Amino acid sequence: MAVEKDTPGKKLRAAVPRTSQGDFTLSPQRPGVVEAIRLSNEDRVKKLIPIRHGRMSASPFAFYRGMAGLMARDLSALPHTDLKVQAIGDCHLSNFGGFATPERTLIFDANDFDETLPAPWEWDVKRLATSFVLAARHNQLRETDARDMAVKVAASYRHSMYEYSQLPMLDLWYKKFEMHALLEKTTSEEVRTLLRNAIDKAEKATPQKVFYKITQSVMGSFEIADQHPLIYHPPELEKEKKHFKTFFTGYERTLQEDRRFLFSKYQMVDVALKVVGVGSVGTRCMIALLMNDKEEPLFLQIKEARASVLESFTAKSKYKHAGERIVQGQRLVQAASDIFLGWSTGSDGRYYYLRQLRDRKIAPDVEHFDKEVLMAYAGLCGRMLARAHAKTGPAQQISNYMGKGELIDTAIGKFAVAYANQTEKDFEVFTKAIRDGKLPAEKA
Structure with missing residues (x-):
């Protein structure tokens, strides 16, 4: 019987076990939440900082959106493969959506790149998965559903990374997620209705x-x-x-x-x-x-x-x-x-x-997504992220590291729940600082 040869991706499992991707501990060097916020406010327009705090105080998910730097610090202190891709950086579910190509075709893709930089692929995946846990909790879904959505992100990413690692490079670079094609492929009538309404609205936005x-x-x-x-x-x-x-x-x-x-x-x-x-x-x-x-x-x-x-x-x-x-x-x-x-x-x-500005942009109304729609969206975001990483990083190595089993999916799900819990603790510290007058906040 032939023995499967270890690839560079598989060899990484010894240094960074796939189960370790589920671990989360805080670094002793981590700054306090209030200090981290003050650092992130440096060189911003001072009169707008209270509005920033006000928007972040809306929910743990809103706080999470505003503190990408704090999570980057936390991720850097954890085990990672150091297989670098062009990371989105602030990779959460609200930074994906629809917009028009130069040919005026509506496509689904990532749409916020303020933090983009070459970085380990796991950082984007973990931030995206955690955002689904927080969004599911915000939408008052069951805790098991929240975890399953994080696992869905990872599983979709893993399956898609394998698929894309096998594609000819030009085919991968030409690949687009066209909104009309997504509409035709979906079997859920609820998802179809949402997509159809979003497309109609975008096409009328001149x-x-x-x-x-x-x-x-x-x-x-x-x-x-x-x-x-x-x-x-x-x-x-x-x-x-x-x-x-x-x-x-x-x-x-x-x-x-x-x-x-x-x-x-x-x-x-x-x-x-x-x-x-x-x-x-x-x-x-x-x-x-x-x-x-x-x-x-x-x-x-x-x-x-x-x-x-x-x-x-x-x-x-x-x-x-x-x-x-x-x-x-x-x-x-x-x-x-x-x-x-x-x-x-x-x-x-x-x-x-x-x-x-607003070039036929489709912003997902995540706060009103139910379990079925949010789960479908988790799969789509995971698939899109895999395409982005496969284009710009060592797709074969990443795929080989993850493997064909569900081990990495479970680990990412475990991490996402743990980090969502930490975000909620940080949010409590943040909102207490607002109530105590340590941080100014204004709703707008």
Whole structure:
């Protein structure tokens, strides 16, 4: 009988047993929760920090979304294979969704890359699995269901990683999760209804609809309407408008030549500060309104790009410009990226990246997902993550390490439950600090 030869991936099991992927212990060097939050608030817009705290205080899952850096620290102190992929970094279930490709096909993919960096594959998988445990608990599902969703993420990732490791490289890079194809394949009528409604809504979302929703006419010209405290024109931004020509010139250089030509047909009309997300609150984020000679709008989101939370625990990015780090990571991972994705530097030396605002975006309404829908979503996210990692890392080694059995799935599920428990403890410390007046919080 032939003896199966050990592969590099299988040999890793001796140094990092697959069961150890389920272990979780806190490092003695871990900072206190309040201190970790204060560190994560460094160099954010001070007046927006209370809004950040307010959004994080909504639930343990919201807190989890805002503290990717704390989990990166915790993961770095645990056993890992050191098989590196282009990690998403802040890999939780709300950072996946639908959007339109340049060909205007709706696809499902990861859509937030602020923290992307080469890092061990397990870190993304564990963060994603834990987010499903927290979401299931938030939706008041049974504890066994919460654990099963984490296991589903891992199992879907494992099966898909094996499949993708066998694909020709070009086939893997061309692979997309098209929303209409997902609709046709699903057997659940409930999931079909949700997908159909999401697709219909996305296909009706045009730049003109966004235009009429967030702009106003002032003395014959258009501007972005203030919606305090989430969209507004701070005095310091008004003073910066004169520098935006130079800012956009730098941005144009990062676009393909054909897209640069298209962008040249638009002129900036207005720019306003916009508060976005949970973890991003307090960073400098703006929306810019541009229009062409036909008075057709183009909205760009301009987001401050900071060092990835992973850099302190892996290695510094090879890109000096944090905006370029995000854009190049996004282009590597996504099956298709926004044609206006690029980066630039502000007059104050801060780094930014740019993309279209709400380009037929489908944001999953996770808070209203029941067990059936959330479980299906766990499988889809695990499969998409495997494709991203197979494209950018040693797929065969990762697959061989995980193996064909359920051992690694169970371990990831065990970890996810343990880390969700820790997150809930951290959340209690955080909310107590708010009640005690140690951290300011404002709901918005």
